[in-house]
Amino acid sequence: MAKMPTVDDVAEAAQVSRQTVSNVINSPEIVREQTRARVQEAIDRLGYRPHASARRLRTRKSSTIGLRLDPLRDGISGAVLDRFVHKLAEQADERGLRVMIFTANGADDELAHIRRLRDGSDIDAFILIATFHGDPRISWLIEHDVPFVSFGRPWGSSLDDPRHRWVDVDGRAGVRDATTKLRASGCSRVGYIGWPSPSGTGDERRAGWEEASGFDADGLATYQVVTEDGVDQGAASARQLLALSQPCDAIVCASDSLALGASMAATALGQPELPVVGFDNTPVASAIGLSSIDQPLDEVVAATLTLLFGETGDTVRPNPDSNEQPTNRLLVPRLVERRSTHRAFGETTGA
Amino acid sequence: MAKMPTVDDVAEAAQVSRQTVSNVINSPEIVREQTRARVQEAIDRLGYRPHASARRLRTRKSSTIGLRLDPLRDGISGAVLDRFVHKLAEQADERGLRVMIFTANGADDELAHIRRLRDGSDIDAFILIATFHGDPRISWLIEHDVPFVSFGRPWGSSLDDPRHRWVDVDGRAGVRDATTKLRASGCSRVGYIGWPSPSGTGDERRAGWEEASGFDADGLATYQVVTEDGVDQGAASARQLLALSQPCDAIVCASDSLALGASMAATALGQPELPVVGFDNTPVASAIGLSSIDQPLDEVVAATLTLLFGETGDTVRPNPDSNEQPTNRLLVPRLVERRSTHRAFGETTGA
């Protein structure tokens, strides 16, 4: 690789001082237009690029976001996080930010990584995904004053500590709307397949169904099945719901995995038209024409970056300590309708 | 954030010079044990961490790998790349390397990004994924002497330019073995569903089937269907293969999407036991019990890093210009057997 030109090289070429070159790059408005043009020409001609490490050393910020990739889940739902990662890379780039990824085994290991990256000034801010009840990372990050935003609301304690900025998707509203829609289109007994409690996201989603299902206490108990995530589990649960004396005539699930299983079971039982709705709008859902509740990841990422860096900036804002402005965002998901509910909704949407 | 200690702080605390502190960290073997221990104690006590940017400025290397995330594919198969990313983050970490991700729209945009990151000394080396025929990135990177390795062999020209280091998975062997195995277990007419030519990976996979299928020219033409990727396409193709006067009694597919469709179609036609094999071992395959050919991503990543950095090092090796040592690796995938082929193989493996 040829030796890269430095500010001094450009300065000499443009007959100005190094600082002026620096100004042309960082605060062009304070440089006279005529000078600016001359310097810019030299920059282009020499192919100058600021040396990122030198700049970071001096300015003491790295403009880099750290993101830990969750351990691979075999489940289908891991795909959401992958989409999140992708969107993050995209939008970070637009703000002139970099994204660095790492993996860790468990929260402690993750904190060790964060500490190392943070202390080495490698990374300015972190994004946490998949928060859980009593998440030790949150308190540690607050304690050590490391700027961060979590994708996932706090569960349990410290529910409205303004120092914890977060973005989340309102799964309850998503499920509620889907259920309402199914009922409005004529389904009278909408069943639900969800995860065992306590599960932050899972409980929210179930609550959405309960609110909109129109069942009384008995009905609520009858028309929901609690099970671990998985295609087989979804299939078994669906068979259960369809074997009732008054079988349900639509099913909403806490995940696409469950929905896929439910859908296959329904087909096997000769009811391929049974409306089934999943959650997360994973590639599988789109591939097999399964309606699913889609998390608005574009907005999630945008909100995350805004909370961290402000509307357009690329400088981290410190952990807030007052209630001056909102420190969190709860976004509403939307139902993507596909074959699996066309019968119910009577529309035709591309798969 | 409290001010971080520097080498000088540690030096003072341990009553040595800054260089000795530096040596303790970078070449402990040249420091007297007694001194080393004292310095180490001071490092631990003060919680010192080298400032990454300062080090990079001086050493002129960033120990950072750049990776472009492909545009999101809606297909199920995108999952392979996600797994790749994950493994890469894991193994890079073990070598003390960092991974920085970015996105781009098309090869040109990607090159612009690469250039920027490279010129800013942000990144030492790049990993390319999803190479294609006449890939412009390859020649550009070679031309500009940017160290890189591609996951994906070169297609078309420059087949054995030693300056192009690559790692790939031998899809042909994978499909061949799966086909052979099916035939050995009693299937006499193994069909194939694959992508239209020309497609580097697709053509290789098909060739594997052709080599092991045992068909004559007529049979080869009859028992393969060419189609775009997709679940619906897989289902349609499978129906076609099963409607033959001599229907096939097993199907191998170029992807899990196709295989999923084929499997569903077979079930719908009352043949749920028809052996179906997919490719990529995506989460869906594991979720629904579909046998699939698994790319050994651990090995792929290990080989990639070895080609770039040597056996254990963390320093990039320049683009090689001679044939001294191998500059590529072709790895063999392995069949993961699940429900979809249990009948054929007579085994019981967990899903």
Add this chain to the structure above:
DNA sequence: CCGAATAATTTGATCGATCAAAATGGATCG
């Protein structure tokens, strides 16, 4: 046309580490 105020540019110091070379301290040996 002068001096104050403001704009534009330059100079010197610094961020925190490592490199290269010089200095120190012992051990070895004739």
Add this chain to the structure above:
DNA sequence: CGATCCATTTTGATCGATCAAATTATTCGG
């Protein structure tokens, strides 16, 4: 005992940029 050699440690310079303060150029009112 003194010269030599090796192991260990220290000093001075440097990587490429930006900050803070100083300097020079320009504008404007009276």
